[in-house]
Amino acid sequence: MKQTVLTVLAVCALATAPAFAAQDMHQHGHDAHGATLQLNAGKKWETDAALRKDMGAIRQSMASSLDAIHANKMPPQAYAALARKVEDGVADMVANCKLAPAADAQLHVVVAELLAGAEHMAGKAKSGTPQDGAVKVIGALNNYGKYFDDPDFQPISH
Numbered sequence: 001m002k003q004t005v006l007t008v009l010a011v012c013a014l015a016t017a018p019a020f021a022a023q024d025m026h027q028h029g030h031d032a033h034g035a036t037l038q039l040n041a042g043k044k045w046e047t048d049a050a051l052r053k054d055m056g057a058i059r060q061s062m063a064s065s066l067d068a069i070h071a072n073k074m075p076p077q078a079y080a081a082l083a084r085k086v087e088d089g090v091a092d093m094v095a096n097c098k099l100a101p102a103a104d105a106q107l108h109v110v111v112a113e114l115l116a117g118a119e120h121m122a123g124k125a126k127s128g129t130p131q132d133g134a135v136k137v138i139g140a141l142n143n144y145g146k147y148f149d150d151p152d153f154q155p156i157s158h
Contacts, residue, residue: 035105035108035109035112036109037106037109037110037143037146037147038106038147039147040102040103040106043149044146044147044148044149045099045102045103045106045107045147045148045149046099046100046103046148046149047099047103047148047149047150048097048098048099050092050093050096050097050098051093051097051099051107051148051150052150052152052153054089054090054092054093054096054097055089055093055141055144055148055150055153056150056152056153057085057089058085058086058089058090058114058137058141059141059153059154059156061082061085061086061089062082062086062134062137062138062141062156063156065078065082065134066156069131069134072131074130074131074134076123076130079121079122079123079130079133079134080121080122080123082121082134083118083119083121083122083133084118084122086114086115086117086118086121086137087115087118089114090111090114090115090118093111094111103148106147106148107148109143110140110143110144110147110148111140113136113137113139113140113143114137114140114141116133116136117133117134117135117136117137117138117139117140118133118137119133120132120133120134120136121133121134121137138156141155141156142155142156
C-alpha cells in the first residue's frame with residue numbers, strides 16, 4: 001500500500017514540478033524539495049468531501065495520542081500504529097480526492113510532510129525520533145487547516 005502511494009506521489013510530483021519551481025520561496029511551509037504552501041490569491045484552497053474526511057481522521061488519530069506523545073510515554077508500537085493510520089489516510093486521500101490541479105499541487109506539499117512524519121513515527125527514517133515525526137505530522141495538519149478551506153477542521157495545539 002505504501003509503495004503504491006509513494007509511486008502515485010512521485011508521478012504527480014514530476015507532473016507538478018514546474019509549478020513548484022515558480023513559487024515564491026520566501027513563504028513558510030517548505031517541503032523537502034523546496035516547494036512552498038501559498039494561498040490561492042489570498043484565499044484558502046478548495047477541498048472536497050474525501051479530502052476533508054481523510055484529513056479529519058488523521059487529525060483525530062494524532063489528537064487522541066497527543067498526551068502520550070507530549071509525556072514521552074508512547075511506545076514504538078503505538079507510534080508505528082499511528083504511522084499506519086497516517087499512511088492509510090494519505091492512501092485513501094490520493095485514491096479519492098479530486099482537486100483542481102493548482103490545489104492538488106499545494107496539497108502535495110502537505111502530503112509530503114505527512115508521509116515524512118509517518119516515516120519517522122514508524123522508525124524508518126535515518127535520523128530523528130518518532131516524536132519528531134509526530135511533530136512533523138501535526139505541523140502538516142495545521143498547515144492544511146491554514147491553507148485549505150475545511151470549515152470543520154481545527155488545528156492541533158501542542
